[in-house]
Amino acid sequence: MRTSTRPLCTLLVLLTHAACGSDSPIESPTTTQSDDTGNGDSITEGVTLTNGGSAESSGDASADSSGPGTAETGSETATDPDSTGPGSTGDAESGSTDGGSSGAAESSSGESTGSDTGNTIYEVQDGTLPAGSDVIINGVVVTGVASNGVYVEEPAGGQYSAVFVFSVDGPDLSGAQIGDVVNLSGITGEYMSNTEIDITAGTYELVESGTPLDPDVVAIADLGADDTAEPWESVLIRIEGDFTVTTVAASNEFVVDDGGATARVDDFLYELPTAGDFAGFDVGAGFTAIQGPLNFFNNQFKIAGRDAADFEGYSAP
Numbered sequence: 001m002r003t004s005t006r007p008l009c010t011l012l013v014l015l016t017h018a019a020c021g022s023d024s025p026i027e028s029p030t031t032t033q034s035d036d037t038g039n040g041d042s043i044t045e046g047v048t049l050t051n052g053g054s055a056e057s058s059g060d061a062s063a064d065s066s067g068p069g070t071a072e073t074g075s076e077t078a079t080d081p082d083s084t085g086p087g088s089t090g091d092a093e094s095g096s097t098d099g100g101s102s103g104a105a106e107s108s109s110g111e112s113t114g115s116d117t118g119n120t121i122y123e124v125q126d127g128t129l130p131a132g133s134d135v136i137i138n139g140v141v142v143t144g145v146a147s148n149g150v151y152v153e154e155p156a157g158g159q160y161s162a163v164f165v166f167s168v169d170g171p172d173l174s175g176a177q178i179g180d181v182v183n184l185s186g187i188t189g190e191y192m193s194n195t196e197i198d199i200t201a202g203t204y205e206l207v208e209s210g211t212p213l214d215p216d217v218v219a220i221a222d223l224g225a226d227d228t229a230e231p232w233e234s235v236l237i238r239i240e241g242d243f244t245v246t247t248v249a250a251s252n253e254f255v256v257d258d259g260g261a262t263a264r265v266d267d268f269l270y271e272l273p274t275a276g277d278f279a280g281f282d283v284g285a286g287f288t289a290i291q292g293p294l295n296f297f298n299n300q301f302k303i304a305g306r307d308a309a310d311f312e313g314y315s316a317p
Helices: 121-125 220-224 226-232
Strands: 134-146 149-153 162-166 180-191 194-209 236-248 254-258 261-266 286-297 300-304
Touching: 121 134, 121 162, 121 194, 134 194, 134 286, 162 180, 162 286, 194 286, 220 226, 220 236, 220 261, 226 300, 236 261, 261 286
Parallel strands: 162 194, 261 300
Antiparallel strands: 134 149, 134 180, 149 162, 180 194, 236 254, 236 286, 254 261, 286 300
16 A cells, blocks of 8 residues: 655744645555356346347356356356456556546547557467556457457467457447457456456447458367466367267357367357257267367366357267
């Protein structure tokens, strides 16, 4: 806690009295994110989004899938965001030392407090920028769309190239589509060790509707350990092999195995149906390729498939 000193006032006899003032700095408030998980097997969410939708929820209390963002309602409330992930140096603080204001940008003017030349997602994810940093990110590509935000990625891809962008009661992302090239500003933070940029008080600008990015091919074994999976957090990845489904939760979040190496598949962006092209889906089903952004929640890395096309080579059990 910062303290201030007040100089002693000196009484000048006969001529004048010199009065001295005080310098008492005002501690800038620390803002606490207040957002909503987009999907939760053990959480029932009821937040109404700015686009008129609502956060997805699932009733399987035994499963643990949920999306990035800070919980405000339901059974989970986050008031002290976790800061153990990349780019973090402690609890995420978004306070400013200028008049006690906080936030990466003023939504009324669109003026950001970040660098004029912009930052990169690599700097957000590799630890160059700590949690609580105001950032401007330009020319990144949307790779996934959730009810409470979007995944964006640097066009060059690779490790540390992507991040989840959270917005509820902020810029309207209802029209966001995969392949969009966007500029944005916000505050970096951590939720359940998942790095995100909160643009609730920031900006989001569509530059153009571009071409969707190709995924980075990653070995399934790399997803089984934190040190090898962490660099791929939020990145659009693809695993290829001879996969067999070994576990299915009631929500259809499931685990696949290939020669003893396993990966978890999330239902945050898309829930695999058990009819149509995936009739009979259950334990024992097979795939030859699965792709999507790599979500991290409840201490697990999970591939978040976005639609049926992200699941290839299906064979019924």
